[in-house]
Amino acid sequence: MSAPESKAVSIFDVAKRAGVSHQTVSRVINNAPMVADATRAKVKTAIAELGYRPNRSARALAGGAVRSVTVLTTDTSLYGTAETLRGIEDAARAAGFTILISVLDPDQDYSETDILGRLPQDGAPAIVIAHDETTTAAMRVLQRTQPGATVATGGEHLGVDQDPADWLVSLDDRTVAERATRYLLDMGHAAVHYLAIPSKASRQAGWAAALAQAGVEAPEVVFSGWTVGSAYEAATGLVARPEVTAILCGNDDLAFGVLYAAHRAGRSVPGDLSVIGFDDCPLAAYHVPPLTTVDLDFRGVGRGAFELLRQKLEGGAHPRPTWRSPELIVRETSGPPHHRR
């Protein structure tokens, strides 16, 4: 249809075809008000006939509205991150925003210039999915440098003065962690152990709070990496101990690792051992046995983060999207201790 190597059609080509000035074309494509309907129609026809598409670089350079979000993150394959990203994408796409994604190396330290250099231009809108030190640091840099164009999800709001409501969207996993721990305690477990992901102090805090409130001394926290395999290894010692009857895990992947370790150690679930995860990933409900876990609406959070950003950018009260609060979903990996004794 179009000649392969011909230069891209510009607003001038459209202008000539429609018999107007290039400026009028600009007005039409930006939905500026003061254009006669007839003129507008002519221009639109020309645009369609020529297959014109605006050049984003030129537009950005000329100081036009940017319509892009840069998402900063370290690990796009983690369930929580992937879902958050999906939520951002959904909302951003619906709003006609372009998405850039900038993946940081969790093992690296970045200078302020490094971080700012990830943006396509100065002051470009950014969302950082903060779940580790690297992303949290990036969040702080952006929050300080360009508070009007930065939003974060998930992170704890350490070291930022501004009201979190203005720039942070996150789930209250502390409270639900507390609730999950209490649920186990109430069923009669003498203690609840915690297997930690390399982040999310709030979950651990909720766990500790519930224990303290019940007058139970907190067992030593066991630390794991992000993967099932690392959880399996971290938990083998733990599941071997008969007095350990309940383990709260930092996320579902860790819970699966623990379940596998328990299986290998010959401990039955939930008879000998109760296991609870976080995330409610799609597999949780179809695992054998189905996993007791916490529903975390990351996708909703992603959407929320984008809408918050958009509101900061464009002002005006967009309808703020809502998302589900964290909720404990009791399935079949949890129960009273020594169920079948």
Place this chain on the structure above:
Amino acid sequence: MSAPESKAVSIFDVAKRAGVSHQTVSRVINNAPMVADATRAKVKTAIAELGYRPNRSARALAGGAVRSVTVLTTDTSLYGTAETLRGIEDAARAAGFTILISVLDPDQDYSETDILGRLPQDGAPAIVIAHDETTTAAMRVLQRTQPGATVATGGEHLGVDQDPADWLVSLDDRTVAERATRYLLDMGHAAVHYLAIPSKASRQAGWAAALAQAGVEAPEVVFSGWTVGSAYEAATGLVARPEVTAILCGNDDLAFGVLYAAHRAGRSVPGDLSVIGFDDCPLAAYHVPPLTTVDLDFRGVGRGAFELLRQKLEGGAHPRPTWRSPELIVRETSGPPHHRR
């Protein structure tokens, strides 16, 4: 450190500070050869002092090397897609490329203009992760419009004339599907059923070929969606039939769904039923029982796709990265039929 609202520093600011022309600055930041070492050093100092960062829009507009890849896909939360994306990211980041990601709606039809409009500018480099009709269509549009800047992964090369080696990076899942089917047949299964994902005809083709070669009539294919839940539902009927002793699944998620359905139906694995997946996702090895599946190196494919693209863009022979060939990994969900009869 930097004044919050002052205008961004440009190459002119750097030039003035270093006492050279803006063009010399441009040469330095682009590593152009003909600059005196002393001059280069001066400029670099000025850049550091001023915290200068190049403006990508301006660079793109002026016709400079683009250094960005747009990734087109429909579902960033699918394991295969997420891993491919990760591989692209890894390689692109190492090469200093910016990544844009454009998510298409699988339920929508896109015009050529729609697809081209996803690119930041005309002829911008693109990689499409093709795993369904929408992305395959996008792949064809880009392949035709800008063959020199387009690469695809995963897709079948339908409807494109050019030699696949020049633009397509994919895994030979047909052969390994054949192998997996033969493995089941050889153990004595009278038939092997296939639970299909909404794509990847090649896996189904391999399955059918193995069956044909063994003179076994192919059972009717059962179709599933992408999720564990949909697989569970699609498979409930299948697992209820005692004569069904082996099921090859389009990916690991489907396999998990089948395993759960088998559990619910009271059929033991692998005693009554053998199940094989595709992907070897991290959980597969730690599932109870560990899943027999096919290792698919999506991350390697992603890296390969990026390097192929880069080679097309910049010419010259970059070291082509290699990736693992698909391989059947026998774990504990497969065995001879009626193992414990």
Place this chain on the structure above:
DNA sequence: CTGAAAGCGCTAACAA
């Protein structure tokens, strides 16, 4: 309501 002029920050071509 429409048009003309200027310039965003950068790179390409040329000249020195």
Place this chain on the structure above:
DNA sequence: TTGTTAGCGCTTTCAG
């Protein structure tokens, strides 16, 4: 080896 001159395609002024 360096500097000068034109634009890239668009949006902002400001005049008609």
